[in-house]
Amino acid sequence: MTSESSPERDTQQRLARNVGELLQELRVAQNGVQVLFGFLLSVVFTDSYRKAGDFVHVTHVVVVLLTAASVGFLIAPAAWHRLLFRRGARESIVNHASRFVVIGLILLAAAMSGAVLLIGYVVFGGIVGAVLGGVIGLLFALLWFAWPKTFDGERS
Template identity: 40%
Template sequence: MADDSGSHAAHDTRNETPFERADRNFSEILQELRVTQTGVQILFAFLLTLAFTPRFRTLDDVQRATYVTTLLLAVLAATLFTAPAAVHRALFQQRAKPLIVRVSSHLARAGMGVLMFALAGSVLLVVDVAVGRTGGIIASVGTFLVCAGLWGVLPRLLPRMARRAAARQDVTREPPR
């Protein structure tokens, strides 16, 4: 999620005030939330319809528990992803945009964490019903690991990779004459 504190020299090249930076960062967070929120809404709608299908009555206790847990996780993710709008509304025109950005970024991160579990739970439920419990567990763990890798590990590795690439470029540059 966008969390540009302005502490890095590269960010200073934008020549923007702290409030302009906060406005830009909040706009970026909202764009990110539009993408994730749509996915959560689709997942939530899918889960809501399952309880009203004829097959739902045939689910065993583990499948029902998975369903309820996943449904509640989807609700929590949707709530976390919409909370920045409520925070913004509560602090609107109080010159608190930097605070709104920080809180919204934390809420979005928490939403992504909850969404990982909701996605893994929905995959567990569907694959369990379709092919069996073992397949459901394997697919669910795989889903969780892919999400954790792409949403958690990769974003932490990218700055290191960028620093290494920049260092290699500095080494390979011809010295000034």
């Protein structure tokens, strides 16, 4: 027996690590999006929601749809892993799941921004709500997407 590993085995180990890391990242995102989704669903059962105007209702439904879509994109890779992991589809799972996670995060950022817009609108009014939602959206765009692009040339 030799202690050297084959290129195929190295590739499989790397893919297994990639899938494990991806699923761990998803656990973090899924918890946040599921809590947001639960909160958004419960709001419709309050008296103040029933009395709110069309802007609040429409914005709320849009935010619920963005959150639900985010849930779908963020949970899909876990489902794929469960269905496909024994079929040797790790590379395909990693490639497609990486794209789905980014889409899910974009949808989550939009949903969170919309939720902040909604809360800001109800508490302070339209302009302040829009500014708060926009600032949070910009923060997510910078922290989640723009800033990591500056890491490209760094080595640890």
